[in-house]
Ligand SMILES: NC(=O)c1ccc[n+]([C@@H]2O[C@H](COP(=O)([O-])OP(=O)(O)OC[C@H]3O[C@@H](n4cnc5c(N)ncnc54)[C@H](O)[C@@H]3O)[C@@H](O)[C@H]2O)c1
Ligand SMILES: N[C@H](CO)Cc1c[nH]c[nH+]1
């Protein structure tokens with residue numbers, strides 16, 4: 001069901017070990033990648049820009065099978081959904097919100113004031129985004145937890161205007177899934193739309209019908225949703241490219257194969273395009289994990305989707321010489337989620353450079369982080385963890401340098417400004433400083 005990639009050195013045939021770069025790029029991603037999907041969504045996004053609401057409604061009809069008269073979800077649907085919410089689900093949401101709020105509040109940074117001399121001050125001021133559009137996946141499964149992961153950091157950051165969207169559901173009269181609506185009501189989000197996929201991202205970027213354009217779009221989604229974020233990121237701000245889910249597990253002889261298999265399955269359950277990768281020096285663990293996968297997959301509700309994900313070229317068991325080489329593989333792969341199931345997992349976790357989030361030890365499965373760890377589950381995929389971070393309160397803040405110098409403080413550095421402006425052949429820059437030190441209106445030299 002899952003293929004093997006063997007990177008182990010065979011001293012007989014391969015004395016030098018794998019070729020340069022082979023370890024870092026050992027695990028390929030799915031063949032249909034974000035770049036390919038960008039070409040699929042380009043006409044959708046252009047159409048929404050040109051025609052607005054009617055175009056959005058047409059794509060909802062085509063991809064979601066619903067006929068829409070209004071993109072906005074009526075207020076009554078939100079209150080009714082919360083009233084009907086299963087108490088056990090409500091309790092889970094409330095605990096998750098409590099933990100997320102605690103981490104977001106603790107992670108909220110303050111302004112930084114630097115005094116560079118008497119009267120010379122630079123303030124690094126954090127300003128919340130004014131209006132944001134939050135995307136919650138709803139095509140394959142109604143990801144109510146993604147409502148919390150988006151909304152809580154936005155609220156803690158102090159965002160003024162929050163709009164949220166999720167795919168319309170034929171089974172629910174063209175509205176998003178009621179659990180998603182209930183979570184919006186629980187968090188006090190009133191501006192909710194029934195739009196999914198690329199057309200939703202375009203609606204947020206350009207505005208359409210009742211939805212005004214936003215400054216930033218955040219949230220996870222499938223390959224089309226993430227492709228629209230990539231395409232429109234010069235029109236609107238985005239968080240990371242949080243696309244089809246990935247899990248990598250770095251494990252040794254001490255790992256429990258049934259845990260490893262269950263965790264691979266848990267993320268393959270998201271999407272046939274999801275990637276699940278085990279990296280281990282243990283032949284025994286590889287064999288036992290394969291056997292566990294065979295056993296456990298047939299017992300799951302979404303066995304077909306999981307088999308497709310595990311059987312795709314984006315999933316593999318990678319055999320390595322040792323954990324040192326395994327670390328190179330996982331740093332090269334830059335998974336959305338990385339679990340460390342080894343003896344002394346903290347030590348290995350401390351050396352991870354590239355991962356959306358790291359889950360340490362046998363009792364920290366990714367699915368804990370998906371719902372209730374207090375961490376955020378909106379995380380960069382497809383190798384973007386090399387340069388991007390997961391969603392957090394910081395994603396909803398912009399930093400502005402506020403610069404304030406007195407006459408004396410400017411005088412102190414004026415000659416440096418003049419010299420550097422001359423070096424760049426931009427004398428007007430120097431003159432703008434000099435002008436402040438000319439008592440009679442004629443530019444003179446600053447005193448310093
Ligand atoms: N990286 C993360 O942080 C993270 C977190 C949660 C979920 N996810 C991922 O989110 C995804 C959820 O899947 P989903 O399908 O529910 O996502 P989704 O809500 O992003 O997409 C659903 C929409 O896709 C559109 N669509 C469907 N087929 C299409 C096609 N052929 N062409 C153009 N548009 C089409 C439809 O309009 C539909 O409403 C999964 O891939 C999951 O792994 C990622
Ligand atoms: N594993 C997903 C993040 O990639 C998030 C999620 C939501 N619900 C369940 N899981």
Ligand SMILES: [Zn+2]
Pocket residue numbers: 245266267270367370
């Ligand atoms: Zn998940």
